[in-house]
Amino acid sequence: MVFKRLPGALAVGGPTVDTVLDPGAARPGGVLSGRVDLVGGPGGHDVEHVALELVARVGASPAGPGDGGDEVAFGRHTAGGAFRLAAGERHSVPFSVPLPWETPVTELPGRTPDVALGVRTELAAAGTTGRGDPDPLAVTPLPAQEAVLGALGQLGFGLRSAGLEYGRIGGTGQRLPFRQEIELSPPPRYADHVNEIELTFLALPGALEVVLEADKRGGPCSDGHDALSRYTVPHDGPAGPLDWNALVDGWVRELVEHRASYGSHAVYGHDGGHLSVPRAG
Template sequence: MVFKRLLGSLGVGGPAVDTVLDPIAAVPGSTLSGQVHLKGGNADFTIDHITLELIARVEAEHEHGESEGSVAFERFTVGGGFRLAEGEHRAIPFAVTLPWETPITELYGQPLGIVLGVRTELGVAGAKDKGDLDPLVVRPLPAQEAVLEALGQLGFGFKSADLEYGHIRGTGQQLPFYQEIELTPAPAYAHQVKEIEVTFLANPAGMEVVIEADKRGGFFSEGHDAVSRYTISHADVPHRNWNAEVDVWIRQLVEHRAAYASHGSYGHSAPYADKGHGGHHGEGHGHRSGPGMGTVVAAGAAGLAVGVVGGLVAAEVIDEVGDFFEDDENDGGDED
């Protein structure tokens, strides 16, 4: 274990902390468990509280362009109210529930370029001090996996994924940001669509799926965005033909038709007015069978080894992850 010594407000000789997550696949809405390991310093300290923060690297658009920053999107107090003796070792187990809208960081074991972390904060001697920051890996829910796999089967390819600060209007979004998974168009739609972006907003009953198409302009018209929203039930996932369902969604989106079909026991699809930065409804038809999104993403991950996949440069992804954890840890002290 690598302990993070708390220096900021306590001085040299303060307690150290190391949080170890259990090696169990995390999915949105599931339990995240592990242990917070404490090592006493060169004196006795009262531990007021032990808090875990979920942190995400998020992009934000503003009038001067784009910027990136860390956003804490959930906090859990998992212990505290005890005396940690000089040199004492203590382990505090925890089990917390991830928000349903927690972004997914990998698909079929392949990273998507999303950076999440679990940061440990200790309240000691009336002050708060950061401990270690651990990477958090989140896999998709069955509903998310089903939709992405269908898109892959229909010929769409993985391009990139990011987290956007802001809210999607007309949805039940809870977190201060949303995840966009960008896909290259299937050949049947390539002449009409530049790319599509998929956002999942999960909840205990099911999931909202927001799909935005960046439509190409015609000879006498400019390109524009077309956006639609659908709801599906978790219980329906094993019983749907997702290739057929998603194919209908895409055709409705690009053909500028209202989408009102039922997709689950708790909701219906509805036309979507705006995605926070403008949106319409959009055209095209037909599809082909493809390798599936799992194969597409796996091929993309293999491509990272040689440098470029769908516009993602391997070095940039690695630097982003490294900088995120390095910068945050530099705020919290040294490692033992």
């Protein structure tokens, strides 16, 4: 345990705080549980509330999650409050914080993403508020996210970066003011057609939206351009056996074959609908 005093008016003579997350990584749309352990300061305190805030580093440099960017709060939960913490008294406040479905993932196959998520503890007592530094938060992909990423790896795509960027994708159910962009380098079979492919997962309560954007190379008589398509699958994938490699390869081939003359409607050619998917034999 690492007890610490929170910065602010509570720092001098205030209680010390240690936030302990339960073992294991969380998942988007799941619950983050743990406890906040407190030890009363010399004079004791009337605690008004204990709160947890979810924070993300958005717009950080690809050089690393701690290199620049803005700290953005994307969730808040009051764990408890209105109790007397006597001098030297130990008290624990358990919590269960629901994670938004669009919570970025911090663990990807074979790479640590350029993503910094954290849980910040807030303590209010005697009319003052103290907030600590964020404790690191680990988030693993949903089963369908894992399947899509695994299929892209099997198809030869390489992971370049997976940072957080401001902005919303039109025509989707996106709620947070930022999104996770996973940049992928193409395998040789697609290298002549695209510079890279950007993947964004937008999870909803009932399904997962997969947004693919291709930075397409120009030809001798044409400029390069972007093509974008959107697909929807259940969180656990469609029922029954599924050839994810064939499914995702079909998405990529369709994306690469987009033409600029299609216009914006074709960019969202699968406007929120579920696709038929090939079954494994």
